[in-house]
Amino acid sequence: MLFALGKSLGSEEGFGEVKAYLTSPLAKFVIWALLSALLYHLVAGVRHLIMDMGVGETLEGGKLGSKIVLAISVVLIVLAGVWIW
Amino acid sequence: MVTNVTNLSRSGLYDWMAQRVSAVVLAAYFLFLIGYIVANPGIEYTQWHALFASNWMRIFSLLALVALGAHAWVGMWTIATDYLTPMSFGKSATAIRFLFQAVCGVAMFAYFVWGVQILWGI
Numbered sequence: 001m002l003f004a005l006g007k008s009l010g011s012e013e014g015f016g017e018v019k020a021y022l023t024s025p026l027a028k029f030v031i032w033a034l035l036s037a038l039l040y041h042l043v044a045g046v047r048h049l050i051m052d053m054g055v056g057e058t059l060e061g062g063k064l065g066s067k068i069v070l071a072i073s074v075v076l077i078v079l080a081g082v083w084i085w
Numbered sequence: 086m087v088t089n090v091t092n093l094s095r096s097g098l099y100d101w102m103a104q105r106v107s108a109v110v111l112a113a114y115f116l117f118l119i120g121y122i123v124a125n126p127g128i129e130y131t132q133w134h135a136l137f138a139s140n141w142m143r144i145f146s147l148l149a150l151v152a153l154g155a156h157a158w159v160g161m162w163t164i165a166t167d168y169l170t171p172m173s174f175g176k177s178a179t180a181i182r183f184l185f186q187a188v189c190g191v192a193m194f195a196y197f198v199w200g201v202q203i204l205w206g207i
Contacts, residue, residue, distance in 0.1 A: 002196060002199050002200060002203065005203055006199075006202075006203040006206075008130075008133060009133070009134060009137055009203060009207045010206070010207070012130045015129075015130040015133060015134075016130070038115065042112060042115065045108050045112070046112070048105075048108075049105065049108070049109075052105070083123065
């Protein structure tokens with residue numbers, strides 16, 4: 001990611017190269033995979049912060065919370081896929 | 086013997102706080118970047134360059150990079166002390182865990198320096 005950032009900022013040619021590379025199906029898939037992991041991490045992390053505030057700390061709440069996290073993550077990951085392709 | 090000296094701050098509470106503060110910084114940076122890219126489809130080099138050349142974006146990016154280092158350190162420390170234990174590796178557990186954490190530390194430092202070079206090299 002840093003390599004792509006450095007190249008895209010280094011020169012106009014580098015920016016074009018990165019842009020062209022990101023149109024390939026393999027690159028799109030890799031970006032989608034990375035984005036999916038990050039989105040899930042983000043949603044689960046927000047759940048941690050909410051639980052730190054004392055919400056949903058019971059067994060029942062924990063089970064419900066994990067289901068909500070999975071549901072929101074799936075929606076975001078699908079949206080990310082739609083956006084990339 | 087106490088061998089558990091590799092947490093970020095020698096205080097679990099402070100580590101806990103660092104993990105959460107860095108998490109909020111990273112979430113803000115990620116959401117901003119994704120939002121910017123979604124809002125600017127077909128962005129061109131001049132605009133992309135201008136964004137990262139601005140002072141506030143350099144500060145924001147550097148803040149995110151520092152937060153990434155701290156966040157990853159605490160996270161990897163948690164994983165290493167949970168799983169790279171004498172229970173699973175016997176006597177060499179501390180050496181294995183130390184090596185693992187050293188690799189993580191070097192990686193984070195390298196990312197930081199690399200990031201600074203990118204941000205200030207443009």
